[in-house]
Amino acid sequence: MAEEKTIPPPQPHVEDISGNEAQMASPSYRLPTLDTEFLLSEEMRGVRFMLEFAKADQVLRAWGIVSTIVVFGSARSHEAGDGRAAFWYQQARAFGRIASERGGALLHGEPIRRNVIATGGGPGIMEAANRGACDAGAPSIGFNITLPHEQEPNAYSTPELTFRFHYFAMRKMHLALRAHALVIFPGGFGTLDELFEILTLRQTGKAPVIPIVLFDKGYWTKLINFEHLLEHGMINPVDLELFKYAESAEEIWEILVANGLETFQATSTRARFGMMKRDG
Template identity: 70%
Template sequence: MADELHPNTAQMASPSYRLAVHDTDFLLSDSMRGVRFLLEFAKADLALKAWGVRSTIVVFGSARIREDGEGRHASWYAAAREFGRLASERGGAFLEGGPVRDNVIATGGGPGIMEAANRGAADVGAPSVGFNITLPHEQEPNRFSTPELTFRFHYFAMRKMHLAMRANALVVFPGGFGTLDELFEILTLRQTGKSPQIPVVLYDEGYWRSILNFDEMVRHGMIAERDFDLFGFAESPDGVWEELLRRGLKPHAEIEQTAPGPR
């Protein structure tokens, strides 16, 4: 009797009959990887535009650094927090009567230096961005990034694209493999002319020269001496800001009100 009342039960129960948007097996299939890339791009892009975020200052650094950490860790955390504060105040993170924000602090969204920079922005009531990534040992977002600007990505490539495409500057605090990965990603884009000539500043020259022998890279012919011009060093939050300005960073009031070119 049931079959006579509903002769199309098998058809309606078939996965092929599901609306594509509701078919998670289909959406998560290998053939839909390109669509998932597009979704990860569009979701964050629309939210950033809704908040008027035209440009960012990206802050990288170790997730292992703590506010009460030993040795230099606590001072690095404090410096990243102070830089997040002063960059937000001076760079144009507030709308100030206009439709766009510039030089908004953006981080990888997690703990450590990322938390500190987001926290500095929050200290003065400025928005900041957290671009989180799904990891085997789940990274949770820190509590200081703006909730509506706190994103999570599956694909490292799309996360890196969002970190780079609005960046007016890059500030890199001490870190490990992940920090080095992001640093050299941006330096490579700069070196090859695939990105605008944004300023790059490394915090704590002693740390960076102790783990990376730039002079030996030149001696072996791996980079040219002129590549040293791709980045600078600073030893204080104010020093970072001054070095960014010296290398061409423009605060909000000095940025032409035109859309940026492709990145």
């Protein structure tokens, strides 16, 4: 009987190299925090989501921002626009200034800022509100979003408070998280999305009681027949008390204060930000 021979298992091919270049170059050797391919993988989506929350939250805390006034509205309403669009822009800019001067964003000698203007960071009404804050020498926030047709930040949000998000959900969370008031100017799909999300959170008790103002009643009542919803039992009468209408920047501010917005107006003139650098 012939003797069986033992066949050794295959061995990995080892190149005759004198250094460790292959090991150093391997993707597995990269630090996870420096490995873009790894961080952008599907498995790391939860980590990326957490990072988008943590980065903005850390910066806002460092600036002492404890509350915001969020302004929504169309990206297509420009200062040089036709008809009502130019008026909406002008009033959004005026409101950004009024809120910044009277709301607490300019307070100095204290570690916190209140009622800081926050927008989606883009053009149109968002630009106008950030611009009004800039007119007052106050900081303001721009929560930008990465879109297929890239949305660039407007030139008036404070550079150090201008953020960019990939996830709409995290952007919305930051917009709502510190909001002590919501002002909605005329807009399209994006504005309606933000409006109804906040109204739903308020209706269901998932968000604290904050004043909500819709600017230009004629626009909103023609666009949305809230009474029709009530007539068919889709909402309760009390739901129509979740928001108010205003026709001017000054009226917006009066309604916000009358409906519970706390104000912290500075008692002395504050030095302007100049080039929007944070003061020490």
